Amino acid sequence: MTGKSRKTVQVIILLAILMLGVYAIVTVVMGKEGVPKEGDQVPGFKLLGSDGAVHTLDDFDGQAKVINFWGTYCEPCVREMPALQEQWLKWKDQGVEVIGINVGEDKMTVENFAQKMGVEFPVLMDPNRDAVSDFRVGPMPTTFFVDSSGRIHHIRIGQLDLETLDKQIEQLVNGS
């Protein structure tokens, strides 16, 4: 082997090790902190909606999203529903979608509830808590504010009032 080809082999091997090393460290460190943070890309989902159709994250492509995890058994969730509905009406024409993800309950419970509360924004159902584990949702309500490019702008844990919600959506739309 000549000196030159030997050097090439060395460089290739070292590069391969470097790439594998970086990959190993990145995956293991990311894997542990798989909790979505502000600034991260929002996790995908594929869930049945209360309208009977299957919805995925891609269906809301290009829109700013307010993703709210809730349940009828969670009182603060119930209390913030009117605010979400109101903001949905206010912003839906400006490219903002409010998506409610119900955690663990069945279709009829969700339908009854939506009817009673006058909820019109799309509600998806997560009976097996798949989305909950992907989003690493702990206590509820938890609301993810996602900008039109799919980046998480803000994560809110706890009840939202009308004003904060409005302010958050405004920031989301104005991209500040």
Added chain:
Amino acid sequence: MSLIDFSSDAFIVAFFLYCLAFTFYGVAVMGRRFRKREPEAHTAKWGKIAFYTAVIGLIAQLTYFVTRWIWSGHVPVSNMYEFMTFLSMAIMIAFIVLYILYRKSLLGLFALPLAILIMAYAAVFPQEVQPLIPSLKSYWLGIHVTMAALGDAFFAVGFVAGLMHLLRTVNFGSSDKSSRREQRWLEFCMFMIVVLIGFIVSVYSFRAGGYHAEFSQMKWNEETQQEQVVTVDYDMPPIVAPYDSQAISVQSFIGMQDSFFEAPSWMHGINAARKLNTVLWSVFSGLILYGLLRAIIRRPLAKMIQPALGRMDPDDLDEISYRAIAIGFPIFTLGGLIFAMIWAEVAWGRFWGWDPKEIWALITWLFYSVYLHLRLSRGWQGKHSSWLTVIGFIVVMFTLVGVNLIIAGLHSYAGTD
């Protein structure tokens, strides 16, 4: 007589045969001093007698093993008593393999007491046959544990030869700095062995005396999320009581009515204070024992033993030590790591889970791979390498015993408390 009683008897027979074999080794070495004529022949003859006695002892122990297996229906390596017993048997097997390879019968003078000590330690634990929980019901239990123990046994024999090498080569005549350091550390090893004997002596003495003490302690129960009163039983007089505890009953022992102090709050593992108490008693009785020995022989133990090894070639000892480890390393890799991974994959669906026992098996493996690299690539032979075998043995024993005592994990089934 039921099979299980026969099995226990075979165990006791094996124990006494080993003790007898050890005595014969003693005769082989000590006797040469009194026989002026043909000391070589004397050593060879008694060495042979001792070796065959040890072999018969091993047959007795194998009888124990097989009959217990038949009686209980599973390979008897499922709790601490059974495991330690098996380890002592494996050490005997490893010793015999190396004897066949090198024909150095004197190796037995040191391998036997190790096997005897481990057998005595085994008998500290409850000896009844215990039913298996579902996760242990696998033929991998037998394969993994026996192979790993056999690998460890070769490491133990490597340690025995390494220690003999050190006893043979450390220069007691010299008083320069490095020699003195070696002398001190070697004597410390001797002391630790005496402490181990002290532990066994104190356990059996207090057990024979039927000693008992009881404490009540407030404990936080993680499952019920409540404070709970638990009783802690002591089988040795309490030098140290559990943290935040009240004495229920304490038998008097030479005027000792109550504990001297309480364990610190961070020692709140299961029975942590009792374990600390046992350690204190072991060190205490070890110190007395060691003091007595020193008072009688009037020089360091290591220095007293050295002449007994005078006829052995240090290079041979070094090679035996290395060879034992070279034989043990692949066995340990297969039994302690690969079979362990296969079983873990079958039982829990993950071949590796960073369980403390797994971690320490890996540490043992990494340690001996360092030993091998240092020896093969960097020329660490002789004393350097012998010291490593001593440290290696400590790592092995920590993996087998220390992890169960101090860090509990999936392997806590082994019946330690």
Added chain:
Amino acid sequence: MSEELKGLIVNTKCECGHQNPVGTVLCEACGKPLADEAASQDILEMRYDGVARRSQKENPGVIDLVWNFFSSVKVAIYLIIMTTIGSMLGSIYPQESTFLNIDPSVYYKEEYGQLGHIYYLLGLSHTYTSWWFVLLLVMIGASLVICSLDRVLPLYKALSRQRVPKHMSFLTRQRVTLQTDVNNEGTAWVDRITPLIRKKGYRVRTDGGTLLAEKQRFSRWGPYVLHIGLIVFLLAVLARGLPGLHMDTHMGFQEGEPKQIPDTSYYLENDGFTVQFYSEEDLPDEFKGKGKVLPEKFETQAILYECEANCDLGQEPELKEVMRHQIEVNHPLNYNGLKAYQFDYDLTPTIISVSPTLVHADSGEEFGQFTLNIRNPERTYEVGPYTMTLKEKYSDFGLNAEGKPSNMSSSQNAPAFLFLIQGPDLPEDGVQYFYFPKQIDKERFQQDALNKQLGGGELRFNLEVGSMEDVELSQSTTYLNIRIDKAMPFVWVGAGIGMLGLVLGFYFQHRRIWLRVDDGKLTLGAHTNKNWFGLRKEISSILKQMDLEVDEKSLVNNGGSQE
């Protein structure tokens, strides 16, 4: 080796005329010690047969420096030691991953005090997924590759072109050596000893009055085979993290209800779960009389289905049975790499459906029976002359802070149904009726009193369940750990290769004997990579057959110095 380098090399030409590369310790051709090695009087350093490592060269650049770093055994040893210490640190307290639901920032402080908190702050509570631990493993991997490459290729070359005649000092400075008079002509003596050595399994080559005997050379490749195995192992472990190759999830399965395994087209059904406990007399003494139970065996009769059509969410899937297996601890289900392990179980029964009969509260007159699926009920039921419309349904009924009926959780603890009954003799907008299928809830929430109140002070109807046949129960829930691990076979292949390497390296020994007879004087040198004792014994027994009594011990080369 490179031509251009030759110009730079100053002093590596051996007296036998062979040109050696930089870093050569023993002449590649005749074995004469070179440079520093020649000056010393000790036993020759025979590792890698004295050839130059590939990486050794003058004026190294950056690439060479990095390469040399990983090529050093010393560095490798330090890496292993650091990994060992790191592993030890990680075993002090339980790792975060052993707990399912904890907040490590408070847990370690609460459970282990200040020390535990420091442990957490140092990041040791996730040692094995920390960047530095993985970095150490990566560096060990790099060291495995580069160390091996640098040594195995030159070693291979050196061993495959060995020359028979060796320099005198090469022989006399082996660890096993002998010089003695044989009073015999060289070639004849060598011819006589050759078959004796062959009998011991050696391959023998002769060259006039010189001889080279060698056996089990393959043992030399053992360490490198082990290293290859370890690299395969590490790469396989790394590959497990690739998307799609790995899944690990825990799922609960109620009896009789196929459930989809996420991200696959497979459904698994629990077709019955059984558990056996040890009887009191079988229990160990420490458990006796404490009311503890110890399971002897638990198993799930599992049926695995594959979805054939209508597989999308919200549709009724068409399932085809592909496998049946009794899942037990240590006996997982395995279907083309999809594995289901018995993990846990729950013996609380849950109601799947009830078939109550609508009766008149006073007369007991039966109007009709219907089947109510607890999870997926219908909106309306026609029962005799009456229409029952389901207005509300609860899975875990209770009253919220405002005193209104509400779900307390999403679990099926206390199912409750609010019906609107319409029909003959009833007010136009019907009467409301609360139904609690579980007896315990009926009493807890006073079903009759509640319905009396809803009926304006009159209890008109009752929903009654005649016998247990009208209740469909799931006796238990089994929890399975569902796993897919497509990289696993490579993990085992790596472990297997490594094991093969260990066996080659440790249970076989590469032995070589060189000898030359000069003017009736025999000079012998021998080398092995382990078990010198055995080598000496072998040589001694061969020489004995040549009528040379040589004590095994006298073959040891003391280098003229120690002992």
